[in-house]
Amino acid sequence: MLWYKSWLETRSRFMISLLGSVALCSFYVYHWDKEAMPYTKPEYYYYGLHGGHSLLCVLWVLTVTLLTMGGLLRERAAGTAPFTLALPVSRMRLMATRVSVGVLQAMALVIFPWSAMFLIGGLTGKTHSMYQAFFHIVLLAGGGIVFFGVAFLISSLVEGEYTAPIVSFGILLVVGVVLGNGSLRGYSPWDFIAGADYFDRTTGLLIGPIPWMHIVVSILLGALFVAISAKAIQTRDF
Amino acid sequence: MTNAPVIETNGLGKSYGKTNAVRDLDLTVGPDRITAFLGLNGAGKSTTIRMLLGMVKPSGGSGAVLGKSIGDPAAGLDVRRQVAYVSEDKRLYAYMTVEQMIRFTSSFYLDWRADVVKTLLKQYDLPPGQKIRSLSKGMRTKVALLLAFARRPELLILDEPSEGLDPVGIEDLLQALVAQCAEGTTVFFSSHQIAEVERVADQVCILHHGRLVLDASVDDIRQSYRQIDIVFPSLPAELQVQFQLAGVENIRTRGHQMNVFASRNADAVVERARDLHASSIEVTPVGLRDIFLQKVKEN
Numbered sequence: 310m311l312w313y314k315s316w317l318e319t320r321s322r323f324m325i326s327l328l329g330s331v332a333l334c335s336f337y338v339y340h341w342d343k344e345a346m347p348y349t350k351p352e353y354y355y356y357g358l359h360g361g362h363s364l365l366c367v368l369w370v371l372t373v374t375l376l377t378m379g380g381l382l383r384e385r386a387a388g389t390a391p392f393t394l395a396l397p398v399s400r401m402r403l404m405a406t407r408v409s410v411g412v413l414q415a416m417a418l419v420i421f422p423w424s425a426m427f428l429i430g431g432l433t434g435k436t437h438s439m440y441q442a443f444f445h446i447v448l449l450a451g452g453g454i455v456f457f458g459v460a461f462l463i464s465s466l467v468e469g470e471y472t473a474p475i476v477s478f479g480i481l482l483v484v485g486v487v488l489g490n491g492s493l494r495g496y497s498p499w500d501f502i503a504g505a506d507y508f509d510r511t512t513g514l515l516i517g518p519i520p521w522m523h524i525v526v527s528i529l530l531g532a533l534f535v536a537i538s539a540k541a542i543q544t545r546d547f
Numbered sequence: 548m549t550n551a552p553v554i555e556t557n558g559l560g561k562s563y564g565k566t567n568a569v570r571d572l573d574l575t576v577g578p579d580r581i582t583a584f585l586g587l588n589g590a591g592k593s594t595t596i597r598m599l600l601g602m603v604k605p606s607g608g609s610g611a612v613l614g615k616s617i618g619d620p621a622a623g624l625d626v627r628r629q630v631a632y633v634s635e636d637k638r639l640y641a642y643m644t645v646e647q648m649i650r651f652t653s654s655f656y657l658d659w660r661a662d663v664v665k666t667l668l669k670q671y672d673l674p675p676g677q678k679i680r681s682l683s684k685g686m687r688t689k690v691a692l693l694l695a696f697a698r699r700p701e702l703l704i705l706d707e708p709s710e711g712l713d714p715v716g717i718e719d720l721l722q723a724l725v726a727q728c729a730e731g732t733t734v735f736f737s738s739h740q741i742a743e744v745e746r747v748a749d750q751v752c753i754l755h756h757g758r759l760v761l762d763a764s765v766d767d768i769r770q771s772y773r774q775i776d777i778v779f780p781s782l783p784a785e786l787q788v789q790f791q792l793a794g795v796e797n798i799r800t801r802g803h804q805m806n807v808f809a810s811r812n813a814d815a816v817v818e819r820a821r822d823l824h825a826s827s828i829e830v831t832p833v834g835l836r837d838i839f840l841q842k843v844k845e846n
Contacts, residue, residue: 310655313651314643317640317643317647318642320642321642387638387641388638389639391597391602391632391634392634394600394602395600395632395634396655397624397625398624544604
């Protein structure tokens with residue numbers, strides 16, 4: 310039933326995020342394709358889909374950060390932490406459920422908008438390759454786990470319904486600015502999920518093999534942040 | 548049935564920086580009785596309860612609930628299976644309906660009693676389909692109490708349970724506490740409503756500034772605590788020393804009158820007064836309210 314609680318807790322935020330992302334990304338791709346037809350080259354459409362992906366990256370990070378805000382600290386602010394902590398479940402299990410539901414929702418927020426963009430592209434006459442779609446999805450879903458981990462950590466350290474998301478967004482902005490330029494750019498998680506390092510401007514496609522190692526490192530980093538959050542919550546007084 | 552304490556703490560303490568919320572607390576709560584935990588706001592009652600339930604880590608000392616150490620998280624899980632708790636705020640998940648809240652909570656306990664839920668929903672006039680966020684504070688309190696009473700726990704811990712309830716609700720609550728105890732549940736509840744405590748409690752513990760200043764049964768209080776008002780023809784200052792006997796908690800003098808507050812040994816005080824040629828001696832039983840005020844002022 311902890312799943313049920315987690316779902317009810319995030320249901321509205323998730324549905325709004327999902328519908329909003331699907332609508333905005335679909336509109337972007339539809340609009341782009343409509344403008345482009347019938348005289349443009351295929352790469353023009355690929356640019357469109359990649360542009361849709363870039364939009365999705367921003368939306369995804371924002372919505373996942375908002376969805377991740379919750380847990381025992383937020384419950385403390387809302388006054389429900391004593392009830393939750395009096396249940397015969399460990400804090401670890403409470404967190405594990407939250408992480409699982411959060412990851413599933415985060416994945417849905419990649420897959421559904423991408424499926425919609427893929428479908429809209431196909432309906433308007435230009436089909437993107439499955440591999441390209443998969444490449445984009447893997448970059449966002451795998452590389453995005455770092456953002457999920459950071460948001461989760463912040464929600465476990467910073468109390469307050471609004472403070473935690475504000476701090477999270479602030480950190481994401483700083484990361485974007487600091488790692489966005491010069492020699493540090495290769496370490497920017499923003500560039501990674503957007504596929505900037507693999508994007509070929511002449512063809513409008515992602516090139517090269519899928520960077521599995523980089524994705525694994527991102528997932529491990531995200532897991533590390535979640536583990537630190539678990540430690541922080543375990544030792545905290547409520 | 549054993550007489551082992553249901554709650555036992557030894558030197559339990561909690562400090563937040565330089566503030567000591569609970570100090571050196573030695574508390575024993577016996578089984579199958581109603582124990583009231585009295586204290587002013589900020590006395591440390593809620594902190595103590597949260598330490599007992601593993602929500603707050605003690606800064607010092609030790610404690611056990613139902614024989615299991617409060618410092619052991621695994622034992623804490625077992626304890627929470629056997630303890631029903633109603634928190635001070637009575638906040639529940641605002642996004643759930645009353646029915647969802649009941650279904651969610653029931654899934655964690657094997658001792659859940661669906662028939663009791665049905666009865667209490669009717670008795671408390673709770674709307675099952677309504678969201679918790681749209682309920683009044685009194686209604687929310689009733690839902691929280693329903694979730695606790697729907698079980699058959701070994702120990703029921705309630706933190707300021709009557710807060711937010713109207714007089715009828717308070718009456719129902721007090722009766723429910725007595726009924727729970729009659730069914731074999733130990734009840735431990737915090738309050739600063741002395742009249743409620745006096746009506747239902749078997750044992751009273753008073754906490755003040757994080758310290759336990761009284762732990763006595765209500766029967767003992769009724770039998771032993773006395774206020775002795777003595778009038779002397781003249782009252783020299785040194786006479787007060789003559790009354791510092793065992794059990795004398797406080798002596799006040801005004802003019803020719805001396806007021807002695809004794810937790811026991813009232814007869815010895817009376818005898819001493821007679822020996823010292825008191826012109827008038829009046830002994831009156833002391834209510835819990837007076838004892839509470841006395842303890843709070845004294846400390």
